[in-house]
Amino acid sequence: MDRGDELDSGLGYEDVSHAKVTLKRDFLPWHKPRKQYIRSNQWNNVIGRLIDVLDLKSKARSLEYLSLPGPDLLDVRALYSTCAEKKVRIRFTGLNAIAVEDKASTMDQLISLDELRGLEFIDPSSGVHQDQLQRLSNKSSIAYQNVIKQAPTYDVINIDLCGSFLESPPKDEQNNYYEALFELLRFQADNRSDDWLFFITTRTNQDMVHVETFKRFVKVLEDIFDVDQAVYDKCNELNIFSADVLVDRKIDISKVDNLSFNNLVSAGIGKWVLSALTSQTPSFKSKMLKLFGYNVKLDPNSTCDMISFGFWCTKMPTKAVDVFGLAAGGVNLNSEDSEVAVSRCRVSVIESISKIVDVDQHLSNDEEFELALNSSVRLMKSARYDVISYVAWARKEHAKVMRLLAERG
Template sequence: MDNGDELEVGLGYDDVTHGLVSLKTKFAPWHKPRKQYIRNKQWNFAASNLIEHLQLKKKDRALQYLSLPGSDLLDVRSLYTVCAAKEVRLKFIGLNEITAGDKEMTMDQLISINELHGLKYIDPSSDVYQDQLESLCVNKSIAQENIIKRASSYDVINIDLCRSMLESPPQDKQSNYYDALFKLLRHQADNRTEDWLFFVTTRTNQDMVHEGAFRKFVEGLEQIFDVDEAVYNKCCELEIFGKNTLAERRIDVDKIDAPSYNNLLSAGIGKWVLGALTGQPPAHKSKMLQLFGYNVLQGDNDSCDMMSFGFWCRHIPNKAKDAFGLAGAGVNLNAEDVTAAVGKARLAIIESVSKFINVDVDMANDEIFEEMLQASTSLMKSARYDVTSYVDWARADHGKVKTWLANRGIA
């Protein structure tokens, strides 16, 4: 369903009507087959389940999708195969920051949008706006006007960052990822009752994470340990922060190694998303899905430095009784208690962190690599890349990763 084969018909460069288009041969990190692994096994898999859960085909409603698609719109192209297979329209809204005067990237994005608009299951109101994610918090910005004010909510939000969402100091007065993501999460919670998906991909290597943000996560986890014994016991049992790092409900940061540091950030991000959605009504609980990670830097550090998070989010109805005492039945009195829901979600975060999948290790299996390469190649072909050059580039990188893993004794 999402292997990319459908892209070979009706979405390739042969259909472009802008004249002769040269095939592209410059490749970026997000073009690697391991990114297709994330698209297939995390983004598309969960989106497929959500489409069924929301009964979008039966309701004849488009899947509302918000992302940072880049000029190639690869994530949109990949998700389209899922929607087309289910005969559900896809309405995509994107943000893409393009440097002023970059005519090549601007034209590439326009061609990509035009290609997608020609497809049967693309909603014609789909579009990509040239602005940065951080501008969501800037009044009257392109991002705020087109992302927040024009849409009541989204079915899927996919924030795929090249940098770290944790790079700024806490409560920085400058526009940053914290404020933008918090605004998006609260926009969803305040305006939506149906289930929805939230994805965020971020760098987690220590030199790209602000020390103040790391300390906030440590403090936040310790506060949870003080009130939630089940979470503390689970962390001790699974040793996700390393051995002997937890004592009397406190984290000894001096004993945290690189993998434990990554796990602590992952748990902290999961808790932060959950807190943003449940901190005030209307509340939505967020169950962390399968967690994936891989290495951007192939150095001496065994820890993954890019993590891809997924959350299935669900509205928790407010319980209400008539303060005047006239109505006896009340409303939503059998609804799930927010405190209980938060406790379950916290445990799910710890379980997910403890079982995260290292994509590089999994794709060291040549069969898995070939499967993802085939799907990724179809996707790249649809975006007007030279297939022969791409396959050579991808195979060469695969060989380097396997050698690095072998030298580290990881795979």
């Protein structure tokens, strides 16, 4: 759903008069075409559907969007064309902790904010706040005050991490992603009625997942096998794990290879999000959407180790009867049974894992890579990057991945 040509006409750096702007030539991992492929084909595609479901255009309401945008605000720039096509404004809220001494990034973010706020389909009240997501559970933090206390709920939450949110030990007393994300998920469940989207991108390789967190994921999954036959059957049907890893409802950790490890972690993340949203009322069911992944470690023996997860979250009506016996009927008595709904969501996790889109493999097709590259070029141009240097860099990085795929056979 990418329409980068619209960005070209609306985000020109020549409009910024308060600073001298030069074209940038320092490129980062999330600048690669494969990341733009995910922005277009996972995030923007599903967000476009949500805009229609929520009927935001006829309601004349902005899309409430929370993310970790970085100084270039690339995710917002990419999403802009989708919202412009729908004629719906974006009201974005961002968290981005820039070091005081990093004047260049600070100026870059100010220019980006100036560019975006001047566009027709950007809500001018949008902003980026100087704090870390990990501090969200700290009630006195800038993050908490601006993301939760003084904010509405969000239509879309997009947590795009460079590393892993699973590196900390469970119940660590320090600020960490577990506390922050749980706070955010419960904020949505406790205060929202409409459908919403949750995206999280994280590393899943073994050296970036705390061993205790992994063990808890395994234990929870085994507990689910004991009570939900459908999930166990689906794991076996779709061969989620390598041979001898799953036997008689137990997971043999000693047999876990890279593929099984990633799939166990992916299942754990899906079950954790679902549990956070359904363990208490009000509750939301979270259907895991198609996963997208790629390789950060150029290791022939590894598999996708950066995975972008998506969840479509829908409120679960609470069934109620009058305990006094005065009312003959009840409320929501014909709604889906909560246990059935949760089981379906659990199964959706397994199904999504089995159908993950390996973006590196997909872009090994020359035509598909060129489409992704062209889309990425338009995005990078809008953010004031030197396009000629960018194309040379992107092709060089793509060649490394192609060599990796060839080595794997």
